[in-house]
Amino acid sequence: MFENLTNKFEEVFSSFKKAPSLDEKQVDEGLKTIRKALLEADVAVDVAKEFINKVKPKALGQEIIRSTSPGQMVVKIVYDELVNFLGSSNSTISLNAVPPVPIMLVGLQGSGKTTTTAKIARYLEKNNKKKVMMASLDVYRPAAQEQLRLLGEQNNILTLPVVENQQPTDICRRAISAAKLNGAEVILFDTAGRTQIDIQMMGEIKQVSSIINPNETLLVADSLTGQVAAEVAKEFNKTVNLSGIILTRADGDARGGAALSMKHVADVPVKFLGIGEKIDNIEAFYPERIANRILGMGDIVSLVEKAADELGEENLKKTEENLKKGQFSMEDYLTQLRQMKKMGGIEGVMSFLPGVSKIKSQMDQAGIDEKIVAQNEAIILSMTKQERENPKIINGSRRKRIANGSGTDPATINKLLKQFKMMSEMMKKMSKGNLKGMADKGIPPELFNQLK
Numbered sequence: 329m330f331e332n333l334t335n336k337f338e339e340v341f342s343s344f345k346k347a348p349s350l351d352e353k354q355v356d357e358g359l360k361t362i363r364k365a366l367l368e369a370d371v372a373v374d375v376a377k378e379f380i381n382k383v384k385p386k387a388l389g390q391e392i393i394r395s396t397s398p399g400q401m402v403v404k405i406v407y408d409e410l411v412n413f414l415g416s417s418n419s420t421i422s423l424n425a426v427p428p429v430p431i432m433l434v435g436l437q438g439s440g441k442t443t444t445t446a447k448i449a450r451y452l453e454k455n456n457k458k459k460v461m462m463a464s465l466d467v468y469r470p471a472a473q474e475q476l477r478l479l480g481e482q483n484n485i486l487t488l489p490v491v492e493n494q495q496p497t498d499i500c501r502r503a504i505s506a507a508k509l510n511g512a513e514v515i516l517f518d519t520a521g522r523t524q525i526d527i528q529m530m531g532e533i534k535q536v537s538s539i540i541n542p543n544e545t546l547l548v549a550d551s552l553t554g555q556v557a558a559e560v561a562k563e564f565n566k567t568v569n570l571s572g573i574i575l576t577r578a579d580g581d582a583r584g585g586a587a588l589s590m591k592h593v594a595d596v597p598v599k600f601l602g603i604g605e606k607i608d609n610i611e612a613f614y615p616e617r618i619a620n621r622i623l624g625m626g627d628i629v630s631l632v633e634k635a636a637d638e639l640g641e642e643n644l645k646k647t648e649e650n651l652k653k654g655q656f657s658m659e660d661y662l663t664q665l666r667q668m669k670k671m672g673g674i675e676g677v678m679s680f681l682p683g684v685s686k687i688k689s690q691m692d693q694a695g696i697d698e699k700i701v702a703q704n705e706a707i708i709l710s711m712t713k714q715e716r717e718n719p720k721i722i723n724g725s726r727r728k729r730i731a732n733g734s735g736t737d738p739a740t741i742n743k744l745l746k747q748f749k750m751m752s753e754m755m756k757k758m759s760k761g762n763l764k765g766m767a768d769k770g771i772p773p774e775l776f777n778q779l780k
């Protein structure tokens with residue numbers, strides 16, 4: 329998400345940072361580029377205008393222009409304003425009510441409501457340790473209730489059994505008593521959507537809402553629709569009081585206009601991002617982290633948290649300690665490859681790291697892609713424990729055996745060994761605190777050449 333904006337911001341900021349001093353004209357030029365970039369990200373025109381209007385007077389303040397590092401200070405001003413535009417505080421789902429706490433998901437047809445209902449159920453079970461029940465009120469689309477039931481079955485989430493020909497209001501009542509009977513602490517309602525917002529649909533949502541009395545009403549909206557998503561939120565908010573937005577398909581959205589326009593247009597906070605079709609492809613929305621990501625400062629906090637979540641604290645600590653000592657074994661390499669795979673491959677990891685566009689294009693150039701990640705994993709798995717601990721012992725016959733075991737050839741094994749050497753040298757450098765330098769300048773040429 330936001331790749332396009334990030335590239336533009338990196339461009340503007342690197343020219344700011346290079347300048348020993350900034351004058352009004354330079355700031356003006358930079359802000360013009362930013363404004364254009366916001367419009368290209370599909371941010372509403374008046375939102376972009378407001379953004380620039382807020383940043384400009386601060387950036388042109390005498391204390392900024394005359395300071396020793398004006399570029400950095402302008403970056404900070406833009407960052408603060410971005411956080412403000414994304415919604416200043418993170419808000420999680422409120423479960424502060426008598427159980428079963430009712431939560432309603434609304435939105436247009438195809439926005440991702442049913443998928444998101446299951447994602448939120450899993451999220452609350454995992455993170456809040458709550459027993460959750462799901463119920464579908466979508467009686468209009470054939471098999472819509474069945475879709476939710478199936479998701480429940482596949483993911484071991486309690487789901488209200490489907491009763492043919494029951495009306496939404498009756499399903500609501502049945503769901504609430506079933507949740508009580510089953511000891512569910514939270515009940516999620518997946519509602520019907522239409523392709524467009526219409527009076528009938530809004531009437532039904534209002535009616536259902538008055539029966540459920542939801543603790544949260546979350547709008548599920550498609551991130552790819554950009555500022556339209558914000559307009560949809562504004563409309564829904566007139567009928568039912570929305571407490572939050574979940575933006576789906578953020579995984580395919582390089583522009584990010586929906587997230588940036590939401591607060592300004594609809595005044596409802598974005599709470600989650602849907603980042604894929606799978607049940608755990610959901611991410612809490614933290615404005616500060618997103619702003620960091622947009623500005624190319626990287627989202628190290630998210631990356632570390634995600635990694636901790638996927639791998640377990642212990643493994644991570646071990647790798648971290650190894651890295652600090654500048655020791656990087658083939659085992660660590662394997663852990664890293666797996667970590668990478670779990671976090672959405674190289675693309676996934678890269679999107680979190682600071683200023684990585686350069687490294688990323690180098691990687692593309694060198695042809696390090698997802699397939700190679702899988703292949704390397706297979707190769708390392710074909711090595712013995714000794715070989716992993718001490719790759720130097722890998723001679724011709726060992727190489728042949730490993731190649732056979734992994735369905736590759738000796739030349740590919742050589743390439744991996746070279747890459748491993750490069751990685752371990754890179755890790756050594758990073759452990760000495762050179763990460764920042766590498767992020768700015770890319771992988772040092774002497775290491776990069778070994779890749780090819």
Ligand SMILES: Nc1nc2c(ncn2[C@@H]2O[C@H](COP(=O)(O)OP(=O)(O)O)[C@@H](O)[C@H]2O)c(=O)[nH]1
Pocket residue numbers: 435436437438439440441442443444521575576577578579580601602603604605609
């Ligand atoms: N890539 C991607 N696809 C999603 C996401 N959320 C939902 N989808 C897909 O969008 C389609 C419609 O989702 P569904 O939950 O049935 O939408 P509903 O009509 O609002 O209930 C399905 O194919 C989902 O897999 C997301 O965050 N990323």
Ligand SMILES: [Mg+2]
Pocket residue numbers: 441442443466472
């Ligand atoms: Mg649905």
